[in-house]
Amino acid sequence: MIGASLGAAAYERAPEISGILAGAGPVEDTRPARLSAKTDAILTLSGIGIAFGGVKALSDVDLEVKGGEIRAVIGPNGAGKSSLINIISGLYHADRGRIAIDGQSFSRVPASRLARLGVARTFQNLALFGGLSVRDNIASGRVHTRRASFVEHIAGLPRARREDARIAEKVDRTIAFLHLDTVADRLVATLPYGLQKRVELARALVAEPKILLLDEPMAGMTATEKAEMAGFVRAARDRHGVTIILIEHDIGVVMGLSDRVAVLDYGRKIADGTPAEVRTDPAVIRAYIGTADGEGI
Amino acid sequence: MAVQALDAGRPSIDWQKWALPAALIAVAYCLIPAYASSYLVEAILLPFLALSLAAVGLNLLTGYCGQLSLGSSAFMAVGAFAAYNFNLRVEGLPLAATMILAGISAAGIGVVFGLPSLRLRGFYLAVSTLAAQFFVQWALTKFGWFSNDNPSGVISAPHLVIAGFSFDGATGRYLLSVTTVILLTALVWRLVNSATGRNFIAVRDNETAARVIGVPVLRTKLLAFAISSFIIGVAGVLWAFTYLRTVEPAGFNLDRSFQILFIIIIGGLASIRGAFLGAAFIVVFPLALSRLGAALFGWLFDSGVLDMSQRIVLGALIIIFLIAEPNGLSALLDRLKRRIGSRSS
């Protein structure tokens, strides 16, 4: 019942894409080595609860994410997936529960320190800086590493120039990685939707985060674009070992891409396990049949 | 498709970028001092320069950083009265230092009245900057000290002397003004093209995303208020010392704040060039209107009618610009250039 979708077909092509991305020769599969090397959790949510007015968006949710894994979070519309990511990134403050990021435990994650904690994210609805070029949008992803003051910028002092050069180099590499070369100098607002989504991924990746939160990075894309995006997400993990939390409605993409899947329904976690375990879980099947939102299933 | 995309966004070649500023500087320093009539300098160029600089300052805050302010005229007043007092009370203070200190005073007040921006946005922030407008005007009228106990709060420009040379004549005041405007505009140009300027735009376009990637949002907003007010403060000094020569607090009223806001709307938000285009329009427009009115209607077109028709036409223009061309004259000019370019090629 679950699984047969165009997303699954799209995923078949992803290894080949990541091979191209890697540039120099075939990519070796680093997965087994990586997983045995780092098995401890890099991100742990325990007992998370949040309500908006009377609506309990999340109740008593636990989630454990291991270093280097792709951890999918799925569920019907309004299940609380975005709320979960907003809590991890400090935009929402949970009423209950704690969040441990790479050894540091919080009841409220400080959003302004998020980048320095090694967490980057994308948004369900595009959150780019429309008045900046693609290149400048991506460069802004490294703003947390800047130290030079505005006076140094105006005067063009060495430290400001060094920072600019260092960031420009990383931006160039990210642009090449995500195949954005041809549009790098365009105003981001003039790009088609699919490319804007990719620029947002670039802005997150350029920060070289330990943890990457992706809120529906493939929503609204064509099958080809989805396959490409899936390839990029996978390549980001394989090449840089970044831990990824992925929210996605296309079950085919999720099943092919992720190591483990957590399923939310009405703010509760109803299943958690490998894709194979989750797809046969009766509670999951019930949750999805019970809604009109059967996309991809 | 790839090639097309590449072309569309490429910055133009360097000589193209520098040709126009170089030509303008040549006109500003060679042609105008030699040939401009004193009417042109006194009635058009001096107000144009001061208003342009104020608009550059407001554009930094509103156009680039997205923080709407109706307090510009208050910051001009702070600049003007601070310069007057520094000059009066500090023996032998050089004019340049006076102007910088005046700018810093305005920046300080700007930061104080920028604090609400940490909580308020858009319309609500604009209303809170009105507080600056009323408070400053009230304080300058209420406390005689600011105007050296002049009964009506009027201050007069001191002698403008730099390195022993007097700049009191029309040409001297023009040179002082144009030099200040060019220097500060160059600094602002560097700023908006730096990482700090991009932080301004990031905060304007998506504050949440900016915060999450590590833009220090609060500091960025206050910095925008500080730098913007500094520049508007210096513009106030130019207004008082080089253009009007005698000013009173009532001269820096809400009308002036709106005038500067209209300049950046008409000229183009987030565009330095727009500030100058808008200021040119605002200065020339009433003069042109009165000539036109007098030519068409003769004596019927008195100052009352002029004032009213000016407000009506200006109001209509603002609405038209907001609806039809939110990027102002600057964008119109770009489009015109492109059309001419495509026709000739």
Ligand SMILES: Nc1ncnc2c1ncn2[C@@H]1O[C@H](COP(=O)(O)OP(=O)(O)OP(=O)(O)O)[C@@H](O)[C@H]1O
């Ligand atoms: N800022 C908010 N204010 C009020 N209610 C909110 C807010 N954010 C989320 N909610 C509510 O919380 C519930 C969960 O929303 P959330 O956006 O987390 O769901 P989701 O799983 O991401 O859904 P979708 O698949 O549609 O993106 C919904 O009922 C939503 O209306």
Ligand SMILES: [Mg+2]
């Ligand atoms: Mg969501």
